[in-house]
Amino acid sequence: MKLISIILCNFRQFYSKTPEITLASGKQNTTIIHGNNGAGKTTIMNAFTWVLYEKFSAAFVSETQLVNKRAISEAKPGKAIACWVEIVFEHDNKRYQAKRLCRAYRNEENQIEHGKSDLYMQVAGDDGRWSPPPEHPDHIIGRILPESLHRYFFFDGERIEYIVREDRKNEIGEATKELLGIEVLNRSVRHLMEAKKTLETDLRVIGNPETKKLLKEKNKIEQEIKLLSRRQKQIDQELAHHGDLKREISSRLLEFKGVEGLPQQRDLFKGQIVSTKAQIAQSNHGLKRAISSRGYMIFLSEATAEFREFFGDLQNNSELSTGIKRQFVEHLLETQRCICGAKLMTGSPGRKLVENWMDKAGMADVEETAIRMSVQIDEIEKQVVEFWKEVDRQQANIEQLRYQLSTIENELEALNKKLRSYPDEDIQQLQKRLDQIENKERDLNRETGSNSLQLQNLEKEIQDLSKQINKQEMNELKQVLAQRRIAATQDAIERLIEVRSRLEKQFRASLEKRVQHLFAEISFTPYIPKLNENYELTLIENTSGEDALVAASTGENQILSLAFIGSIIDEVREWSQKNTLMGPDSSTFPVVMDSPFGSLDEIYRRQIARIIPQLANQLVVLVTKTQWRGEVAEEMTNYIGREYVLSYNSPKQDCQEDAIELGGEVYALVKRSSNEFEYTEVLEVNSDDDF
Numbered sequence: 001m002k003l004i005s006i007i008l009c010n011f012r013q014f015y016s017k018t019p020e021i022t023l024a025s026g027k028q029n030t031t032i033i034h035g036n037n038g039a040g041k042t043t044i045m046n047a048f049t050w051v052l053y054e055k056f057s058a059a060f061v062s063e064t065q066l067v068n069k070r071a072i073s074e075a076k077p078g079k080a081i082a083c084w085v086e087i088v089f090e091h092d093n094k095r096y097q098a099k100r101l102c103r104a105y106r107n108e109e110n111q112i113e114h115g116k117s118d119l120y121m122q123v124a125g126d127d128g129r130w131s132p133p134p135e136h137p138d139h140i141i142g143r144i145l146p147e148s149l150h151r152y153f154f155f156d157g158e159r160i161e162y163i164v165r166e167d168r169k170n171e172i173g174e175a176t177k178e179l180l181g182i183e184v185l186n187r188s189v190r191h192l193m194e195a196k197k198t199l200e201t202d203l204r205v206i207g208n209p210e211t212k213k214l215l216k217e218k219n220k221i222e223q224e225i226k227l228l229s230r231r232q233k234q235i236d237q238e239l240a241h242h243g244d245l246k247r248e249i250s251s252r253l254l255e256f257k258g259v260e261g262l263p264q265q266r267d268l269f270k271g272q273i274v275s276t277k278a279q280i281a282q283s284n285h286g287l288k289r290a291i292s293s294r295g296y297m298i299f300l301s302e303a304t305a306e307f308r309e310f311f312g313d314l315q316n317n318s319e320l321s322t323g324i325k326r327q328f329v330e331h332l333l334e335t336q337r338c339i340c341g342a343k344l345m346t347g348s349p350g351r352k353l354v355e356n357w358m359d360k361a362g363m364a365d366v367e368e369t370a371i372r373m374s375v376q377i378d379e380i381e382k383q384v385v386e387f388w389k390e391v392d393r394q395q396a397n398i399e400q401l402r403y404q405l406s407t408i409e410n411e412l413e414a415l416n417k418k419l420r421s422y423p424d425e426d427i428q429q430l431q432k433r434l435d436q437i438e439n440k441e442r443d444l445n446r447e448t449g450s451n452s453l454q455l456q457n458l459e460k461e462i463q464d465l466s467k468q469i470n471k472q473e474m475n476e477l478k479q480v481l482a483q484r485r486i487a488a489t490q491d492a493i494e495r496l497i498e499v500r501s502r503l504e505k506q507f508r509a510s511l512e513k514r515v516q517h518l519f520a521e522i523s524f525t526p527y528i529p530k531l532n533e534n535y536e537l538t539l540i541e542n543t544s545g546e547d548a549l550v551a552a553s554t555g556e557n558q559i560l561s562l563a564f565i566g567s568i569i570d571e572v573r574e575w576s577q578k579n580t581l582m583g584p585d586s587s588t589f590p591v592v593m594d595s596p597f598g599s600l601d602e603i604y605r606r607q608i609a610r611i612i613p614q615l616a617n618q619l620v621v622l623v624t625k626t627q628w629r630g631e632v633a634e635e636m637t638n639y640i641g642r643e644y645v646l647s648y649n650s651p652k653q654d655c656q657e658d659a660i661e662l663g664g665e666v667y668a669l670v671k672r673s674s675n676e677f678e679y680t681e682v683l684e685v686n687s688d689d690d691f
Contacts, residue, residue, distance in 0.1 A: 001144050002618055003590045004088040004095070008047055010068040011083050013040040013648070015679040023590075023620060024641025030619045032636070034628060034660055035646030036669045040680040041622035042156070044646075045594040047085045049154050051100040053147045054117060057156050057594075065114075067104035070677035072112055080105045080115075091144045091588070093402060095124040097446060098137060122449035126280045130445045132453025145589070152565055153589060153616075157558070157596025185500040192489045192496070218465045225458050228451050235444050235451070242437050242444075249437070253419075253430050262419055269412040276405045280398055287394040294387045297380055304377045311370050329354060507571070508533070514567035522559050522607045529560060537564055555600055562608065565591070566615035591616040597627045609635035625660050625669060643685035649673035663687065 002025055009017040021044075024031045035041045046060045067083040075081045084101035102117035121137035122130040133140055145153065253263040332354055336344045344351040419431035512531040519529050527539040527550050539550040539560060550556075569589050596612065597605045609632040613619050619639070623632070645660065645667040658670040662685045673679070 001590060002090040002588055003048075003592075003620070004090060006044070006047060006088075007086045008044070009084050009086075010071040010081060011047060011066060011085055012043045012068065013678065013680040014043070014682070015068050015070050015677070018682045019684065021644060021682060022642055023618065025618050026641065028639055028641035029617060030613050030621065030636060030639040031642040031644070032628070032640055033620065033622045033644045033646060034625065034662070034667075034669070035622065035680075036624055036648060036658060039646040039648040039669065041624075041646065042594055045154055045156070045592050045622060048087065048592055049150050050117075051085045051087050051098050051119070052141050052145070053150050054100065054119075055147070055150060057151070057154075059156050059594075065112075066102060067112075067114065068679070070675075070679060072104055072106060073677070075106065077106050077108060077110075093398075096133070096140070097122045097124070097130065097449075098141070120450055120453070122446055122453070126277050126284065128277060128445075130449035132449055132456060152568075154592045155594070157593045185496050185503075189493055189496050189500075192493050195485075195489055218462060221458050221461050221465075225455060225462075228455055228458070232448065232451050235448055239441060239444055242441050246434060246437050249430050249434050253427065256424065256427055262415055262422075266412060266415050266419070269408055269415065272408050273405065273412070276401055276408065280401045280405070283394050283398045283401065287391065287398070290387060290390045290394065294383060294390075297384045297387060300380060301384075304380065307373065307377065311374065511567060511571045514571050515563050518566050518611070519560060519563040522563060522604070522611055523556065524603070525556065527556070529563065555604055558600065559604065559608070562612065562615065566611070569616055588617045590618040590620065592620040592622075594622045595624065595627060596621060597623070597632055602631060606631040606635055612636075613639035625658070628660075643687075645669065645683040645685060647671065647681040647683050649677075649679050649681065651676050651678050 003023045005020050005022045007018055007020050008014040021031075021033075033041060033044060042057065042059050046056045049055045049057070050066075067081055071081045071083075080103040082101055082103050084099055086097065086099040088095065088097050090096070099120045100117050101120070102115055104112055104114045107113055119137050121133050121140065123133045124130050141147075250263060250267065256263075332338060333344060333351070336351075338344055338350060338354060342350055344354055416431065416435070420428060420435070422428055422431070508531060512529070515529045515531060515537070519527075526543065527541050530538050530540050530547075532538075537560065539556065540547045541550050542548075569591075591612070593612070596608060600608060612621070613636060621636075643662060645662070647668045648670045649672070650670060651673045653672075655670060655672055657668065657672065659666050659668050661667075665686060667683055667685065
């Protein structure tokens with residue numbers, strides 16, 4: 001999972017819609033978010049977990065009061081206020097948009113009522129169009145980064161030591177199994193056992209439903225489909241209108257002198273993006289075509305090996321003839337004359353010898369068929385090699401095209417930045433107008449995807465209702481089939497348990513070595529981390545020649561926890577690349593840390609600041625001004641790709657204002673609010689290469 005961006009709207013301290021917070025990745029993989037206590041650092045960390053899992057950290061108080069107070073106060077009684085957070089992320093070369101939304105309103109008694117939250121998801125295709133995912137969003141998120149693991153990747157740094165405390169050790173084991181893929185096997189075993197129980201239970205005939213009730217529900221859903229379809233037509237019209245506006249503005253930009261060909265270059269980049277996406281789609285199609293037409297051949301290796309062994313045994317045992325045809329032997333017996341001229345009279349020894357060749361000659365057809373099959377098998381094995389070459393070629397081509405696409409998109413964004421900050425205000429305004437139109441198009445495309453998802457779900461409900469209406473009693477054939485399936489499920493259960501045992505033992509030993517290495521790199525103590533068969537993590541010392549448990553301090557537990565997380569990421573990254581049959585490659589992980597330096601001394605602060613950018617593919621750190629000082633800033637500066645400031649607006653008349661200097665500019669951390677409400681603004685720190 002690579003986090004792309006996050007937007008908050010009316011979520012706790014953040015009034016209305018915040019600017020898009022784009023998160024760094026690549027070589028400069030660290031995003032730093034500065035803010036004083038109470039400004040919203042913990043809110044941002046919990047915004048991630050709320051969207052993905054509807055979970056909050058221990059430090060997040062008043063979990064039910066999510067909607068911004070100012071937004072509710074300004075709303076009319078009975079009018080719902082939407083509170084939402086949107087996250088865009090990538091995984092396995094696919095881009096996802098996850099959005100969780102809840103609403104609150106003030107009732108007639110002036111009391112605030114909150115509704116339940118809903119999660120929406122869309123997936124972007126190579127053509128840039130957004131569409132609903134093929135399965136439930138929770139299932140997709142759970143497969144990419146399971147819910148039971150979220151506290152290991154989105155956590156309060158000052159409380160990270162809880163990970164290795166006694167009451168959390170069992171969770172460590174379960175979390176590790178999730179990342180390893182062993183939990184996939186566990187779930188498979190559980191599902192098979194549930195299936196076995198179901199199969200062992202006699203199928204009962206479900207009574208016919210109430211037809212009138214079902215028809216009424218069906219009619220209601222059909223009306224919803226009609227409304228959504230009507231809205232989709234409106235969206236298509238709006239998109240067409242925005243397309244016309246974009247073309248008009250682009251033409252006006254071209255008319256300006258002195259823009260150094262930037263609009264033309266931007267149009268060139270956009271054309272290259274469209275072309276590259278088309279090439280990616282074409283390569284994906286070629287890959288799918290190769291797999292669908294020749295992929296089956298890779299599963300024939302055992303069958304071909306078995307055939308070659310069987311054919312070789314026949315040849316070695318002289319059970320195959322050397323080309324003598326059965327018809328030839330029959331002719332010799334009919335004429336009673338051997339090829340040597342001797343007579344083959346009935347009952348003579350010579351005739352009996354020739355008759356013995358009848359059985360051997362009968363294998364000639366088998367030999368001929370086997371030879372033909374050998375030739376065909378040779379051809380199949382050649383095609384398998386060619387198949388893998390084609391797969392490698394297409395995958396390498398897709399990877400190269402995606403890299404090329406990313407490069408072009410980055411160049412386009414840099415060019416747009418130049419136009420936004422161009423000295424001529426008219427050019428700035430036109431570019432900003434283009435940005436607004438493109439953002440609106442993006443929102444409309446996402447709404448299209450959301451509508452498509454709802455339409456699919458409603459159509460499925462229609463189909464289910466139709467099936468229920470037309471349902472008839474089931475016969476006993478299904479019960480007979482269940483008996484055969486019981487034996488198959490039991491065999492599968494036993495095989496999966498054996499695979500799980502072997503994988504877990506191998507992985508655990510390798511993981512322990514990584515934890516020990518990383519802990520020793522950070523800590524100056526002689527303690528050694530140990531990981532037992534239940535994945536319980538402890539510290540021991542061996543100064544007396546015998547292992548003895550260590551009562552670790554808070555700082556040591558923090559370091560041990562970070563070493564554990566970093567080791568898991570390294571190990572699973574390598575493991576998943578080698579063992580892709582265990583499931584999707586889960587080798588990319590983000591880490592979002594709130595105040596990771598609070599209780600550490602200077603030495604450990606420097607060590608942690610040096611190590612954490614290397615722990616994960618992507619790092620988001622939320623810090624106060626006092627935490628971002630000296631050794632921390634010094635060690636992490638080279639890794640920073642994005643930087644933001646949370647500017648807290650205080651309604652207090654006598655509030656003590658505060659600021660932080662970053663990159664030669666001063667940003668307000670605390671300032672006087674322009675109204676009676678408190679709220680937080682998100683400010684992006686300008687980098688040196690913005691223009």
